[in-house]
Amino acid sequence: MSKPRLIGFKTCPFAQRSALLLHEKGIDFDQEYVNPEEPPLWFVEISPSGKVPVLDIDGTAIFESAVISEYINEVNPPSIHPEDALTRATNRVWVEYTSPIYMNIFKWIMADNKKDSTSAKESLEDKLEGLEDALKNTPYFNGNDFSMVDIAAAPIAVRLAIIKELSGVDILENLPKLQAWFATILEREAVTASYPAELKDILAMRMRGNQSYLLES
Ligand SMILES: N[C@@H](CCC(=O)N[C@@H](CS)C(=O)NCC(=O)O)C(=O)O
The missing domain is CATH 1.20.1050.10 (Glutathione S-transferase Yfyf (Class Pi); Chain A, domain 2)
Incomplete structure (x- = not known):
């Protein structure tokens, strides 16, 4: 399995949330920033909404920051969610x-x-x-x-x-x-x-x- 790849814009707060959780969990990942004005073709192909963040896990693209957070939290225990x-x-x-x-x-x-x-x-x-x-x-x-x-x-x-x-x-x-x-x-x-x-x-x-x-x- 290769390193997770997080794609964001430098100014995007939603992409920052994903990066923060990855850092918080101590996960080794590649951070990639794309230019919102001229997004590369590969990005357009993996992001159906054209939005960041996108988390690329071995060729599977996950998007929407809340979904990305839930995924990162789920596969990297312990959960940071409260028990109740x-x-x-x-x-x-x-x-x-x-x-x-x-x-x-x-x-x-x-x-x-x-x-x-x-x-x-x-x-x-x-x-x-x-x-x-x-x-x-x-x-x-x-x-x-x-x-x-x-x-x-x-x-x-x-x-x-x-x-x-x-x-x-x-x-x-x-x-x-x-x-x-x-x-x-x-x-x-x-x-x-x-x-x-x-x-x-x-x-x-x-x-x-x-x-x-x-x-x-
Ligand atoms: N609900 C999305 C919002 C993401 C979002 O709005 N991203 C902005 C940048 S901060 C974006 O990609 N905008 C480009 C576009 O709408 O085409 C999430 O939580 O991931």
């Missing part, structure tokens, strides 16, 4: 909850005028407040154990920290539980390993290219 079925279901609910937040972040940082930027920021704040209310002042979402919810949210933590560095705006200012949770997540080695070192520069370049109101204001 209801807690597991609740975790899956919060994994789902975090997914649209990436689009909110994207709209906020790419808006090129005050009106769009403010409305995107408000939508993002609403979602972050929902997450804040679900937290219990524990290191990780479930307590002391790192879980799928922590993995699902880690790319949010990474992006909001980058945005704060680039723009000086801290959207977590009034969300103390989220601040603490994200700080703990960002300290984890597997989180640092899960995204390319140049992510900040790529995001800054895209924001500047879009005349991001967040950078200009």
